[in-house]
Amino acid sequence: MAESILSFNQFSFQYSSLAEPTLHDICLDIYPGEKILIAGPSGSGKSTLAHCINGLIPFAHKGKISGDYTLKGCCPAEQSIFEISRSVGTILQDQDSQFIGLTVDEDVAFAFENDCVAPEEMKPRVARALSMVDMQEHMNQSPHELSGGQKQRVSLAGVMSMEVDILLFDEPLANLDPASGKHAMKLIDDIHRDSGKTVIIIEHRIEDVLEQPIDRIVVMAEGRIVAVGTPDEILSSNVMQENGLREPLYISALKYAGCGLTPDAQPSSLEKLSDNEQVRRALGEWIEVSDNSPHEHEPVPLAELQDVRFAYGEGTEVIKGVSLKIGAGERIALLGNNGAGKTTLSQLLTGMVTPTSGDILLNGESIRQWSIRRLGEQIGYVMQNPNHMITQTMIRDEVGLALRIQGVPQAEITAKVEEVLRICGLYSYRDWPVSALSYGQKKRVTIASIMVTEPKLIIVDEPTAGQDFKHYTQFMDFLSRLAERGVSLLFITHDMHLALEYTERAAVLCNGEIIASGSTASVLTDTEIMKRANLKETSLSMLSRSTAVATPEALVRHFIQYEKRKKQVSEHE
Incomplete structure (x- = not known):
């Protein structure tokens, strides 16, 4: 066997500021050319x-190290950070924080400039790096003007230009729509196959990562490696759900149906499973045991968009005659590809921009003349990027800011803030500075800061971004309980799992128009709508089509009903 490129042996690490180690007895060898997924809850x-x-x-974060770790046979602690960067290139979750140049080509050229490469040699090397990620035509644009998927490609080009041995991707699918995420994983796989580099991916969206070949999955929990194996070995076990991770939807459905999955059945391949007669029989029997008919009722109207149109200045219309009703206590998923107009629609609802024509009603009254403050007391908006919302230094102060502005007594503020922090899993951090939190924890702070005002409608932009399955389930369950008390929820999301599990209805926005609206199960199984809106068909729908045991909508409805009953039983135990 080849010598490992990365090797950890009984490796532990404890940050200087913490009383206990964060990593315990890590033993892991990664070999040249491997493609590894590292998964685990926050x-x-x-x-x-x-x-x-x-x-x-140890260069930026100080602490106590025990055990051994080698990179290409050398001890990293004895190298400089510059030397390590020659071997390991990192593509960050938040690409904006990684950009340095004013234009795309300047950013990619940064590494060459550090190496004092002559301009005549630098230009073709920059062009070659951008060509690898299909971004040459954008070389004169600002990186900050690009879409999420394009930013990721530029970051990758910058790292690829350094000719490193290891590519480390930190949540490469964060903030990407499903189709862009699929393209990103295909790009990573193409580069892995063509370059032979070692690729390490850290990601929550396990199902999306596994659409491309992966050599091994490393599962972590509480600072330890709890499992290492091939995708077939990991998926046929229960290690993911035991450690707070979301399995691919089709795997969960097959386990619910009583299919005995083994590595030999190759569960990582939906195509291979679909050819298995035992799998088809068990799935068919499982679907037959419940009522799959839709149970829909018309909720009391809360908000309504009536033929709303909007254009920025004299430019092209970005919202084109949108009509949409939101009922009291209704949970709706607003789906669509990047650039479809979802964020603009939320700005119209919150009064940040005013419709060019058409009207928006709240409890039957037009909001056109409402002040931002009055509207803000009725409609809460949680941005996709938490760093765009946070203004206070301390967590407690950030969550209570809106209440202080409203003049709420301090005792009441303290009680409400602590209640919401408990619900969002942040109570133990209540006296921490916001800067000490992870991206996902900051996201929960912004959600808590909106929850505390108890608005009638909460718009949440990508609630699952940066969240592990356990924590996103916790606060999504809380939001659902708010819906039961009459609070309406509009989720702007790329997450098909969230839409299936937590919404009754979905609306699909494409090029500024609503092209579909109806029950979530029916919308997400309409392949024409999915294709037109650049969305990705769920693996449940694909499982139904490949096995032909039921219609996609019937399988999806049954899966949703089964999970709801399972959750209700768990809550009463």
Whole structure:
């Protein structure tokens, strides 16, 4: 067997500011050319392990190290951070924080400039790096003007230009729509196959990562490696759900149906499973046991968009005659590709911009003449990027800011803030500075800061971004309980799992128009709508089509009903 390119042996790490180690007895060998997925819930230690791999530990984050770690046979602690960066290139979750140049080509050229490469040699090398990620035509644009998927490609080009041995991706699918995420994983796989580099991916969206070949999955929990195996070995076990991770939807459905999955059945291949007669029989029997008919009722109207149109200045219309009703206590998923107009629609609802024509009603009254403050007391908006919302230094102050502005007594503020922090899993951090939190934890702070005002409608832009399955389930369950008390929820999301599990209705926006609206199960199984809106068909729908045991809508409805009953039983135990 080839010598490992990365090797951890009984490796532990404890940050200087913490009383206990974050990593415990890590034993892991990664070999040249491997493609590895590292998965685990928040706090599992995967980010700390990544910091060890790319040299931020021990150079940027100080602490106590025990055990051994080698990079290409050398001890990283005895190298400089510059030397490590020659071997490991990192593509960050938040690409904006990685950009340096004013234009795309300047950003990619940064590494060459550091190496004093002559301009005549630098230009073709920059062009070659951008060509690898299909971004040459954008070389004169500002990186900050690009879409999420394009920003990721530029970051990758910058790292590829350095000719490193290891590519480390920190949540490469964060903030990408499903189709863009699929393209990103295909790009990573193409580069892995063509370059032969070692690829390490840290990601929550396991199902999306596994659409492309992966050699091994490393599962972490509480600072330890709890499982290492091939995708077939991991998926046929229960290690993911036991450690707070979301399995691919089709795997969960097959386990619910009583299919005995083994590595030999190759569960990582939906196509291979669909050819298995035992799998088809068990799935068919499972679907037959419940009522799959839709149970829909018309909720009391809360908000309504009536033929709303909007254009920025004299430019092209970005919202084109949108009509949409939101009922009291209704949970709706607003789906669509990047650039479809979802964020603009939310700005119209919150009064940040005014319709060019048409009207928006709240409880039957037009909001056109309402002040931002009055509207803000009725409609809460949680931005996709938490750093765009946070203004206070301390967590407690950030969550209570809106209440202080409203003049609420301090005792009441304290009680409400602590209640919401408990619900969002942040109570133990209540006296921490916001800067000490992870991206996902900051996201929960912004959600808590909206929850505390108890609005009638909450618009949440990408609630699952940066969240592990456990924590996103916790606060999504809380939001659902708010819906039961009459609070309406509009989720702007790329997450098909969230739409299936937490919404009754979905609306699909494409090029500024609503092209579909109806029950979530029916919308997400309409392949023409999915294709037109650049969305990705769920694996449940694909499982139904490949096995032909039921219609896609019937399988999806049954899956949703089964999970709801399962959750209700669990809550009463």
